[in-house]
Amino acid sequence: MNTQSNAVPDSPLGAQGIAPAAMSVTRPMYWSVRRELWENRSIYIAPLAVAGFALVGFLIATIGRSLSTPDLAERRTILEEPYSFATALIMGAATIVALFYCLEALHGERRDRSILFWKSLPVSDLTTVLSKASIPFVILPGLAFVVTVATNLIMLLLSTAVLKGSGLSAAALWAQLWLFQMQLLYHLVTVHVLWYAPIYAWLLLVSGWARRAAFLWAGLPPLAIFIIEKLAFNTSHFAALLRYRFTGPEEFDFTEPGSSFALHPMMHLNLGKFLSTPGLWTGLLVAAIFLAAAVRLRRYQGPI
Amino acid sequence: MKVIEAIGLRKAFGATIALDGVNLGVDEGRILGLIGPNGAGKSTALNAILGLTPYQGQLRVLGRDPWSERDQLMRDVCFIADVAVLPRWMRVSQALDYVAGVHPRFDRAKAEGFLAKTDIRHASKVRELSKGMVTQLHLALVMAIDARLLVLDEPTLGLDLLYRKQFYDSLLNDYFDRSRTIVVTTHQVEDVQHVLTDLMFINRGRIVLACSMEEFESRYLELTVRPEHVAAARALKPIHEHQVLGRSILLFDHADRQQLAALGDVRTPGIADLFVAVLGNKVGQAQGVVQ
Numbered sequence: 001m002n003t004q005s006n007a008v009p010d011s012p013l014g015a016q017g018i019a020p021a022a023m024s025v026t027r028p029m030y031w032s033v034r035r036e037l038w039e040n041r042s043i044y045i046a047p048l049a050v051a052g053f054a055l056v057g058f059l060i061a062t063i064g065r066s067l068s069t070p071d072l073a074e075r076r077t078i079l080e081e082p083y084s085f086a087t088a089l090i091m092g093a094a095t096i097v098a099l100f101y102c103l104e105a106l107h108g109e110r111r112d113r114s115i116l117f118w119k120s121l122p123v124s125d126l127t128t129v130l131s132k133a134s135i136p137f138v139i140l141p142g143l144a145f146v147v148t149v150a151t152n153l154i155m156l157l158l159s160t161a162v163l164k165g166s167g168l169s170a171a172a173l174w175a176q177l178w179l180f181q182m183q184l185l186y187h188l189v190t191v192h193v194l195w196y197a198p199i200y201a202w203l204l205l206v207s208g209w210a211r212r213a214a215f216l217w218a219g220l221p222p223l224a225i226f227i228i229e230k231l232a233f234n235t236s237h238f239a240a241l242l243r244y245r246f247t248g249p250e251e252f253d254f255t256e257p258g259s260s261f262a263l264h265p266m267m268h269l270n271l272g273k274f275l276s277t278p279g280l281w282t283g284l285l286v287a288a289i290f291l292a293a294a295v296r297l298r299r300y301q302g303p304i
Numbered sequence: 305m306k307v308i309e310a311i312g313l314r315k316a317f318g319a320t321i322a323l324d325g326v327n328l329g330v331d332e333g334r335i336l337g338l339i340g341p342n343g344a345g346k347s348t349a350l351n352a353i354l355g356l357t358p359y360q361g362q363l364r365v366l367g368r369d370p371w372s373e374r375d376q377l378m379r380d381v382c383f384i385a386d387v388a389v390l391p392r393w394m395r396v397s398q399a400l401d402y403v404a405g406v407h408p409r410f411d412r413a414k415a416e417g418f419l420a421k422t423d424i425r426h427a428s429k430v431r432e433l434s435k436g437m438v439t440q441l442h443l444a445l446v447m448a449i450d451a452r453l454l455v456l457d458e459p460t461l462g463l464d465l466l467y468r469k470q471f472y473d474s475l476l477n478d479y480f481d482r483s484r485t486i487v488v489t490t491h492q493v494e495d496v497q498h499v500l501t502d503l504m505f506i507n508r509g510r511i512v513l514a515c516s517m518e519e520f521e522s523r524y525l526e527l528t529v530r531p532e533h534v535a536a537a538r539a540l541k542p543i544h545e546h547q548v549l550g551r552s553i554l555l556f557d558h559a560d561r562q563q564l565a566a567l568g569d570v571r572t573p574g575i576a577d578l579f580v581a582v583l584g585n586k587v588g589q590a591q592g593v594v595q
Contacts, residue, residue, distance in 0.1 A: 031405030038398050039391070114391035117442075119356060120383045123406050124375035299374075302356060303389075 032131030054086035094144035106208035201290035312361035324509035340506035392431035415448035436467035526573035544581030
C-alpha cells in the first residue's frame with residue numbers, strides 16, 4: 001500500500017538506529033499517512049465494498065446469464081462484458097472518496113480542535129499537507145489499481161471455470177487482461193493523478209482555508225468567476241478552461257464514450273503526445289502552487 | 305540560557321491588542337503560573353511561545369524562533385492545549401503508535417506504565433473515554449516524552465476535583481525535575497498555589513505582577529483584622545480590603561508581620577485573593593504592585 005513502509009521499522013526502538021536526518025523525513029511521513037488511513041477508513045472500505053458488489057453481481061447476473069445461454073459463442077461474449085464496468089465502478093468509488101476526502105482533510109482537524117494535538121508534535125506543516133495529498137495522489141489510485149486487478153482476476157477465474165466447463169478455452173480472456181491492466185495503470189497515472197492534480201490540490205487548499213461549508217467554497221469562486229466573466233465580457237474562457245480540465249485535451253477526451261473507461265488503445269500509444277500537452281504542465285504547476293499555499297496556510301490555522 | 309525569553313512581544317488582532325510589549329524570561333527548572341482574566345492575553349502568549357501564531361518583537365524558546373521552527377521545537381517542547389484536543393476517532397493504541405512513530409523522544413513503555421495505573425483500555429476510542437480519562441491519556445503521552453519545556457493551557461478545565469488533584473500530583477511526582485520547565489495557565493488558581501515556583505499576572509496584554517513564590521510569600525500578607533483595630537490597620541495602607549462574614553480582611557504588600565499580628569490573624573494570602581486585589585476594579589491600586 002505504501003512503499004515507505006519498507007524503509008521504516010515497526011518497533012519504536014528501531015528509531016534509535018536511524019540517522020536523524022532520515023528519521024526527520026520518512027518516519028513522520030509514514031505515520032502521518034497511516035494516521036489518515038486510521039481516521040478515514042472509507043479510503044479502503046469504499047473500493048473494497050464496491051468490488052464486493054461487482055463480484056456478487058458478476059456471480060449472479062453474468063455467470064447465471066451465460067450459463068442459461070445455449071449458444072457457446074454468445075456465452076463467451078457475455079463473460080467478456082463486465083470487466084470494464086466493474087473497473088469503472090471501483091475507479092468511480094475511489095474518485096468520489098478522493099474528492100470528499102480532500103474537502104475534509106484540512107478542515108476536520110480544525111473543526112474538532114485536534115489540530116492543537118497534531119501541532120504539538122514534531123511534524124512539519126509540509127509533512128502534514130503532503131501526507132494528506134498522498135491520499136488522492138498515491139494511496140487511492142494505487143489501492144484502486146490493486147483492488148481492480150484482484151477483482152478482475154477473480155472474475156477471470158470464475159469465467160475460466162465456466163468456459164472450461166463448456167469445453168471452451170479462456171486463453172483469449174487471459175491475454176486481454178494483461179493488456180487491460182497495463183492500460184488501466186496508464187489511465188490512472190495520466191488522468192487521475194497527473195491531469196486531475198490541480199482539482200485535488202484546489203480542494204485541499206479550500207479545506208484548509210474555509211471556516212465552514214468547504215463544499216460551497218470549492219464551487220462558488222469558480223462559479224463567480226464564470227458569472228462575472230460572462231456579464232463583463234460576455235465570454236466564457238474560464239468555463240472552457242474548467243471543461244478542458246475535467247474532460248481532458250481534445251485529442252483524448254476522457255469522457256468520450258468508449259475512451260475513458262474502456263481505455264482506448266490509442267491512449268496507450270499517445271504518451272508522448274500527452275506529455276507534450278501544455279495543459280498537463282500548467283495543471284501540475286497550478287497544483288504545486290495550491291499545495292504550497294495549503295502548507296503556508298496551515299501554519300496560521302488553529303481551531304475554528 | 306533562558307528557556308523562554310521574550311522582549312517586547314506584541315500581538316494585535318485588528319484593533320484589539322492581545323500582547324502589549326511583554327517582556328518575559330523563564331529559567332530552567334521553574335514552574336511558572338500565568339494567571340489572568342479571560343482575554344488577558346495568556347493564550348496568545350502561549351500560542352506565540354508554541355509557534356502557533358505569528359508575533360512582533362523578539363522571542364526565543366530554547367534558543368529557537370517558534371514561528372519558523374515549530375516542528376523542530378516540538379522535539380523539546382510539549383503542550384496540552386485544552387482537555388479536548390485528542391482526536392475523538394483515535395484509539396488509545398493508535399495514539400501510542402502515532403506518537404511513538406513521530407516523536408524521537410517518546411518512551412512508549414513509560415506511557416504504557418502510566419496508563420496501566422488508570423482504567424483506560426488500549427482498544428478504547430478517545431470518544432468513549434470520560435473527560436477525566438482523556439486528560440489522563442494526554443498526560444500519559446506527554447509525560448513519556450523527554451521534553452525540556454511543558455506548556456499547559458487550562459489543562460484541567462471542566463475536570464472534577466479528584467482528577468485535578470491527581471493531574472498535578474502526577475506532574476510533580478512522576479514528571480517534574482530540575483531540568484524541566486513547566487508553564488501553566490489556569491483559572492483554578494487554588495489548585496496550583498503549592499505547585500508553582502513562579503507567579504505571573506497578566507492583564508490586557510501586559511504583565512502586572514511577576515515574582516517567585518518565595519517572594520510572594522514574604523511580600524504579601526493577609527490580615528483578618530479584629531473589629532477594634534480596623535482603623536489602625538487601614539492606616540498601614542493595605543492594597544485591598546474585603547469583608548467576609550462581617551470581618552474585614554486586608555491585604556498588605558511589604559508590611560511588617562509583627563506589626564500586623566498585633567491587629568489580628570496574619571497569613572499568606574491565596575493567589576486568588578492577590579489576583580482580585582491586583583486585577584480588581586481598583587486600577588490605581590493595581591498599578592501600585594507593578595514591579
